[in-house]
Amino acid sequence: MRFALDEYAHLKSPIHRWNPQYKLIGLLTLMFAFATVEDLRLLPVISTLTIILYLLSRLPLSFLLTRLRYPGIFLFTVVAILPFFSGETVIWQWGIITLRQEGLLAVVLIVCRFLAIFITGLVLFGTSSFLNLIKAMRSLGLSPILADMMLLSYRYLFELAYQLNTMQRSTRLRGFKPTQFSWRNLQVYAALAGSLLVRSYQQSQEIYKAMQLRGYGTSMKSPQSKRSIDVYSVIALIITLAIAIGLIGLEFLL
Amino acid sequence: MSQTTPEQINSSSTDLVDKNGIIVEDLVFSYPNQNPILEEISLTLKPGEQIALLGKTGTGKSTLMENLVGLKQPNSGKILIQGISLEPKNLFEVRRQIGFGFQEPNDQLFMPTILEDVIFGPCNYGVSPEEATEQAQELLADFGLADVTHRPVHELSGGQKRLAALAAILALNPSILILDEPTNGLDPWWRRHLAEILPELPVQVLLIASHDLNWVRRVTQRAMVLQQGKIRVDMPTEQLLQDSSVLESCGLPLDY
Amino acid sequence: MHISEGILPAKVLIGGYAIAGLATWYSLREINKQKNPTEGVPKAALLTAAFFVSSSIHIPIPPASVHFVLNGLLGAVLGCYAFPAILIGLLFQAVMFGHGGLTTLGINAVIMGVPAIIAAQIFQFRYSIGHRLKPHVSLNLFGFFAGATGLGIAALLFFGLTITNIPSDFDAQTEQTAIFGLMLAHIPLMGIEGIFTAMVVSFLQRVKPELLPS
Numbered sequence: 001m002r003f004a005l006d007e008y009a010h011l012k013s014p015i016h017r018w019n020p021q022y023k024l025i026g027l028l029t030l031m032f033a034f035a036t037v038e039d040l041r042l043l044p045v046i047s048t049l050t051i052i053l054y055l056l057s058r059l060p061l062s063f064l065l066t067r068l069r070y071p072g073i074f075l076f077t078v079v080a081i082l083p084f085f086s087g088e089t090v091i092w093q094w095g096i097i098t099l100r101q102e103g104l105l106a107v108v109l110i111v112c113r114f115l116a117i118f119i120t121g122l123v124l125f126g127t128s129s130f131l132n133l134i135k136a137m138r139s140l141g142l143s144p145i146l147a148d149m150m151l152l153s154y155r156y157l158f159e160l161a162y163q164l165n166t167m168q169r170s171t172r173l174r175g176f177k178p179t180q181f182s183w184r185n186l187q188v189y190a191a192l193a194g195s196l197l198v199r200s201y202q203q204s205q206e207i208y209k210a211m212q213l214r215g216y217g218t219s220m221k222s223p224q225s226k227r228s229i230d231v232y233s234v235i236a237l238i239i240t241l242a243i244a245i246g247l248i249g250l251e252f253l254l
Numbered sequence: 255m256s257q258t259t260p261e262q263i264n265s266s267s268t269d270l271v272d273k274n275g276i277i278v279e280d281l282v283f284s285y286p287n288q289n290p291i292l293e294e295i296s297l298t299l300k301p302g303e304q305i306a307l308l309g310k311t312g313t314g315k316s317t318l319m320e321n322l323v324g325l326k327q328p329n330s331g332k333i334l335i336q337g338i339s340l341e342p343k344n345l346f347e348v349r350r351q352i353g354f355g356f357q358e359p360n361d362q363l364f365m366p367t368i369l370e371d372v373i374f375g376p377c378n379y380g381v382s383p384e385e386a387t388e389q390a391q392e393l394l395a396d397f398g399l400a401d402v403t404h405r406p407v408h409e410l411s412g413g414q415k416r417l418a419a420l421a422a423i424l425a426l427n428p429s430i431l432i433l434d435e436p437t438n439g440l441d442p443w444w445r446r447h448l449a450e451i452l453p454e455l456p457v458q459v460l461l462i463a464s465h466d467l468n469w470v471r472r473v474t475q476r477a478m479v480l481q482q483g484k485i486r487v488d489m490p491t492e493q494l495l496q497d498s499s500v501l502e503s504c505g506l507p508l509d510y
Numbered sequence: 511m512h513i514s515e516g517i518l519p520a521k522v523l524i525g526g527y528a529i530a531g532l533a534t535w536y537s538l539r540e541i542n543k544q545k546n547p548t549e550g551v552p553k554a555a556l557l558t559a560a561f562f563v564s565s566s567i568h569i570p571i572p573p574a575s576v577h578f579v580l581n582g583l584l585g586a587v588l589g590c591y592a593f594p595a596i597l598i599g600l601l602f603q604a605v606m607f608g609h610g611g612l613t614t615l616g617i618n619a620v621i622m623g624v625p626a627i628i629a630a631q632i633f634q635f636r637y638s639i640g641h642r643l644k645p646h647v648s649l650n651l652f653g654f655f656a657g658a659t660g661l662g663i664a665a666l667l668f669f670g671l672t673i674t675n676i677p678s679d680f681d682a683q684t685e686q687t688a689i690f691g692l693m694l695a696h697i698p699l700m701g702i703e704g705i706f707t708a709m710v711v712s713f714l715q716r717v718k719p720e721l722l723p724s
Contacts, residue, residue: 028612035613036520071610074514078676086680106676114516118610121515125605129404131366143538145551149591150598152555153562155366157602158408160556160563179570186569186702190709193564193580197557197587197710198718204556206361208549209325213354214426215378217548218346364552 009129013058019233020128020136026240027124033244034116039254040109042247046116049243057123067122075114082107130154152207160200167192274337275300275459276322276430281331283314283321291317293483295331301429301458306470306491308463309480310505315463316357318480319432322461323354336429350379353423353457355433359415360407368394368410368418369403375426386425393421397451413444417451424455431457437466449473467510471495479504511579511668512603512618515610518675526617533593533623540590554591557584562599569702576699582660583707585626586633586653587714589723596623617671625663629656633711634723649715650708657707658700665696 087102138147276299284290291314320326324345333340335348356362365371372390397417437445449472464470477494479487541547561584585592597619604611633656640648669692673685714721
C-alpha cells in the first residue's frame with residue numbers, strides 16, 4: 001500500500017507557500033465549482049485552470065500519474081459503457097457496436113471534471129503535510145474529537161498495516177495458501193482481522209493512559225497563538241474564490 | 255549529555271516541589287473479586303535516589319507503578335507525591351510532577367511526529383504552542399534527535415523512539431521519573447547510551463522497573479524486590495546482585 | 511463502493527454533505543453526552559485504522575478477488591463513533607491513496623455510514639428479537655445479517671445514485687433494470703460478507719468480548 005502524500009510537502013512553490021487554512025478553503029471551493037460544470041464549453045476553461053495550478057505547485061508529473069491508477073478503474077467502467085449505450089445520435093457504427101454522440105459527450109464531461117477535481121485535490125494535499133492540514137481544519141472549527149481521532153488514526157495506520165503484513169506472512173510460513181477460496185480460509189482471514197482489531201483495542205488502552213498522564217482530557221486553555229495576517233495567502237484565497245464564483249456564474253448563465 | 259536546566263514551565267509548580275519524593279503507606283491493590291496483587295506496600299523514595307524495582311514477571315511491578323501515577327486506584331493506603339496526597343481529584347496537577355515511561359514507546363508516542371509528541375504535554379498544561387515548540391526543539395536537540403523531529407514516528411529506530419518518549423515525558427519538567435523496562439528491545443549501544451543519560455537528568459527521584467540486572471547495577475544505587483505482593487528485599491543494588499542466596503530466594507536469575 | 515469525483519451533479523454532492531454533516535453532528539452529540547467523551551477517542555481512532563487496514567485484505571473469489579467492506583462490523587463495534595470513523599476512513603482513502611473523493615466525501619460517507627448505523631441496530635437485535643436462541647447462535651445469526659445488510663444497503667445506494675445521476679439518456683425503466691441486475695449479482699457477495707462478519711464477531715466474543723457492545 002502506498003501511503004501518504006507528504007513526500008513532496010517540503011518543496012518550495014507558490015502553492016506550498018500558501019497558508020494551509022486559506023488553501024483548504026480556496027481549493028475546496030474551486031473543486032466544488034468544477035463539480036458544478038455541466039456545459040461543455042467550460043471544459044477548456046477548467047482544464048486550463050487545473051494545468052496552471054499543477055504547474056504552479058511544482059509537483060512532479062510522476063506523482064500525478066502514479067496516483068491516477070486506482071480511480072482510473074472506476075472511471076474506465078463508466079467510459080466503457082456510456083458511449084455505446086447512451087443516446088440516440090449514432091456517429092459511428094461497426095457491426096453491432098454503435099458509438100453514440102450523447103454518450104461520448106457525457107464521457108468527455110465526466111472525465112474532464114474528474115481530472116480537474118482530482119488534480120486540484122492532489123495539489124491541496126500534496127503541498128502541505130497531513131498534520132498541518134489537520135491543524136488547519138482544527139483552527140477552522142473542526143471538532144476536537146474528530147481532529148484527535150484523525151491524528152491518532154493517521155499515526156497508527158502504518159503500524160497496523162505492518163502488523164497485518166507480519167501476521168499474513170506468518171500464516172504463509174505455516175502452509176496457508178491464500179489463493180484458495182474455502183470456508184477454512186475465510187476463517188483464517190476472519191481471525192486475522194479479529195486479531196488486528198483486538199490488538200489495536202489493547203494498544204488504544206495503553207495510549208489513552210499515556211495521553212492522560214500528559215494532561216489529555218482535562219486540559220487547561222492554551223493561550224491563543226498570535227495570528228499574523230499573511231497577505232500573500234489572503235490574496236491567493238481571494239483570487240481563487242473569485243475564479244470559483246466566476247465559474248459557477250458562467251455555468252449558470254450559459 | 256550536559257546538565258540542562260530547563261526553565262520551570264509554570265511558576266506555581268515550585269510550590270509542589272518540597273523535597274519529599276514518593277511516600278507509600280500500606281498500599282493494598284486488587285482487582286474486583288480477586289486476590290490482592292499488592293499487599294500493604296510501604297516505601298519511601300527520597301530525593302536524590304535512583305532505585306531499581308525488581309521481581310519476576312507478574313509480581314505486580316507495573317501495577318505498583320500504575321498506582322503511583324494514579325492510573326489505578328488502590329483499595330486502601332496512601333500515596334504522597336512530593337508531599338501531596340494522590341487522589342482522583344488532584345491527578346491532573348500531581349501528574350505533572352511524575353514522568354512515566356511505558357514499556358512500549360510506541361504506545362507513548364501517539365502523535366504523527368515526535369515534535370508534536372513533545373509539545374503535547376506542555377500545551378495541555380497551558381503553555382503556548384510557540385513556546386512549547388521552542389522548548390521541545392531544544393530538548394530534542396539535547397537528545398541528539400534534532401534531525402528527526404518532523405519524521406513520522408514509525409520511521410525511527412527502537413533506540414530513537416525510547417529517547418523521544420523520554421523527551422516527551424521530560425517536557426513537563428517532572429521531578430520524579432518512573433521507567434518501566436526502559437531497555438526492552440535496545441541493542442548494547444543504546445543500553446549504554448541510556449545508562450549515560452539517565453544520571454544526568456534533572457529529576458529528583460528515578461525509579462526503574464527492569465529485568466536487565468546488569469544494566470540496573472550501572473544506573474541505580476538501591477534495589478527493591480517485589481515478590482508475592484510485598485517488598486521482600488530493599489538493599490543497595492550492588493550488594494543485592496552479589497548475594498546469590500538473596501537472588502535465589504527472590505526468584506531472580508543468578509547468571510545474569 | 512466509492513463514487514469518484516466528476517460523476518455526480520453538484521446538487522447531489524451538496525445533499526450528501528448535508529446529510530453527512532447532520533449524521534456527524536448527531537454522533538458528536540451522542541459522544542459528548544458520555545461521562546468521559548475523550549476516553550473513547552483512542553479506541554475509536556485505533557479501530558478506525560484497524561478497519562481501514564483490514565478492508566485491504568484480499569480474498570480470492572475466482573476469477574477475481576474481493577475485499578470486504580466491513581461497514582456492518584464497524585457499525586456494530588463502534589456505536590456512536592461509527593459515522594465519524596467512516597468519514598475519517600474515507601478521507602484517508604481520498605488523501606493517502608489518492609483515490610480522489612473529496613467532493614464526494616459526504617455522499618460516500620452516507621453510502622457507507624447509513625448502512626453501518628442500521629447494521630449496528632440489527633446486531634443489537636440479537637438481545638431482543640434473538641433472545642430465545644442460544645447466545646452464540648444469536649450472535650452468529652445477527653452478525654451475519656448485520657454484515658450482509660451493511661453491504662447490501664451500501665450497494666443499493668451506490669448503484670442507485672450512480673445510475674440515476676450519470677448524464678445519460680437511459681430511461682427510468684432501463685436504469686431500474688440495471689440497478690436490479692447489479693444488486694442480484696451482489697447477493698452472493700452479501701452472503702460472503704455476512705459470513706465473514708459473523709466469523710469475526712464470534713472471534714471477538716471469544717477473545718475480547720468487551721469490544722462488542724452489550
